[in-house]
Amino acid sequence: MPEQSPFDLAEGDPFGPHNLPYGVFSTAEAPEQRRIGVRYGAHVLDLSALPSALPAAIHPHAELLAAPNLNPLLAAGRTVWQQIRAAVHTAVTDPTHRDEVAPLLHPLAGITLHLPFEVADYVDFYASEHHATNVGRIFRPNDAALPPNWKHLPIGYHGRAGTVVVTGTPVVRPNGQRKAPADETPTFGPSTRLDIEAEVGFVVGAPSTLHEPVALGAFRDHVFGVCLVNDWSARDIQAWEYVPLGPFLGKSFATSVSAWITPLDALDVARTTPPARDFPLLPYLDDAAAEPGAIDIRIEVRINGEVVSRPPFSAMYWTAAQQLAHMTVNGASLRTGDLFASGTVSGPDPDQLGCLLELTQGKGPYLKDGDEVTLTAWAPGPEGARIGLGEVTGRVLPAT
Template sequence: MTTWLDVPDDHLFGMDNLPYGVFSTADDPTRRVGVRIGDLVLDAGAVAAIGRDAGLVGEGPDLATAWQTPSLNAFLSLGRPAWTVAREWLTEILGDDVHRGGVSPHLHHLADVVLHLPIEVADYVDFYASEDHASNVGQIFRPDNAALPPNWKHLPIGYHGRAGTVVVSGTDVVRPTGQRKGPQDAAPVFGPSIRLDIEAELGYVVGGATELGSRVSVDEAADHLFGVVILNDWSARDIQAWEYVPLGPFLGKSFATSVSAWVTPLEALTAARVPLPGQSDPEVLPYLRGDAFGLDVHVEVSLDGTVVSRPEHAGMYWSPAQMLAHLTVNGASLRDGDLFGSGTISGPTRDTRGSLLELTWNGTEPLTLADGTTRGFLEDGDTVTMTAWAPGPDGSRIGLGDVTGTIRPAR
């Protein structure tokens, strides 16, 4: 697609992308919805209000009101038909030169805006959808047993996280403190985590609330999957190891989860849809069958400027549609602004593992960084950055932005 803006054809944030975020400026600290085009941010609500107030907008969703709010939640509540209308409208005003005069005053340079958490997170769930990651974790912690738990290929395993500690890219992460008990400890001790880790994931933003007691099928999931963020599920492995038997992750995960500032619409990722690796042995139950697409997203993980991993999301065993169907199969309702993570994206080789736990094999095979220092787990002052892209139409690339965070000492 073409635009009257000076955006290179190979830009990761061209017309085929148009991700949504929430921004403010020094001149106007009001948080509102923005759309990225190239290295510019469109004040979407301001432009939509021009047409609405001039009576040029007929029947349809009130996009201006939804976009003049401090999160994407109001827009998410409008549902898939409105999301499609909005994308068509954005393509029109950014693609046809006739709109230049009305749109140009509402474009801001990316360097001049502050980006905020794009959604008010309603509920947060994290899944465990990579067979390679689950197998690696099993081999590390249960070397004398089967790598995968017996239920793993029958259902998407997940846990409920803490919505209030989801933070936007660029937010510092304070080293968590809690109980831990090492193999040589006679009793648990209390203090800062000494095995602080990362998990490279995709996060899925949900809209179109449902009633309690209803279900969303695999084939209906796309009506509720609004878009994708990059997600870093920071993990305190020592705190987690002591607490998570028998009920699962708690304080080892709940201190922070970082997400990218831009939400890439699912409609921008049509060319990135791929088949799942295969679920024939065992065959999944009927409620998990249907349009269970995968996504060909390429992730890169850097630690203090050194690329340490390039996980491939296309190898994930469970699809986002299956995860959403499983999340609601018991009648759990969806809320606008729900977020769920894919779980760590890991592949069959060391350079595609998405956590330090796997990359260093629980600290026994430390990484060497470009400055010559080594890491088993994260140290104070370390900065982790994850970026991602996906194939777009006609050989183009769709950028998912980045998520970054720096570790600060425990308090």
């Protein structure tokens, strides 16, 4: 039986020509050489070699594609992103190019994937009304579940860019201070309430100018693509430290991201209307006349292979465009490689909750040493296709 061509994908493959996510890989033959690639089915197309194979279509961008990470490409801006995406689409779909392109396709099983971009800043939001309400009831049972500002602005915090890690990187259980309600004084040691947070991340490409806010309508000019995020959380450390300034050491020890960044343009069909807002929004956040800002991404959370939740990203109260507008409204500038995440994605149903804190109503059990957590997701694409987001997996190791 003849070997199947890498160009001939199985029906319904979520990494087909409508997707084409970007990553960084190395091969066993050249483990030190990191190359930019695009996933196509069960293969990765080596973009660093594509200008030689298709010089007319992509040669002007050869220097960007020869970089060891995505940052130069991210900085190039939307026009270049679209030109390269169109050339890659032609490379994998036009039969006349198969002889030149086939040698540039590497099986996924034979490569190593790396963090695809150098993270500049990391911001995490708190954009799900269902999640915020559930957490408020757990942490503040005698107060209103949502703080009075929650429906007027996207709440967020700055995280630690240096601890953003690529899928497959083990997560060491963090040590820290914690204080149970019955304890007189805090204790120190490994977190006993290690949790996950299923999130969607947005990768900034083109930077912005200091003191110039980024308006809702400029979202596509600055955001290159989307990835899955697991914002690991030590709930016992977080509960003791977060008043009055918010998350710190309970979050900063590790944030896992996918090895693949799905271009924003691949998710056009998945655009949808966000939930109705309860209060009028200030002009810089008012998206009533903008393109639909929500994205229909269906996430699946598995722990040790068992599905525990299916959170719907379309249920998020605040959109990514609103988050970006709020993040810059004070004049803060964007840098190439900035990553901002949605916050935990949760829906209204019991099987749509994006963290163990909610799934167990704060009672646990939480993650044990050796547990492996995997996030996967897909979004509707054109012609009935599915757009797959690269998975995020991490295994918990004991505290050191």
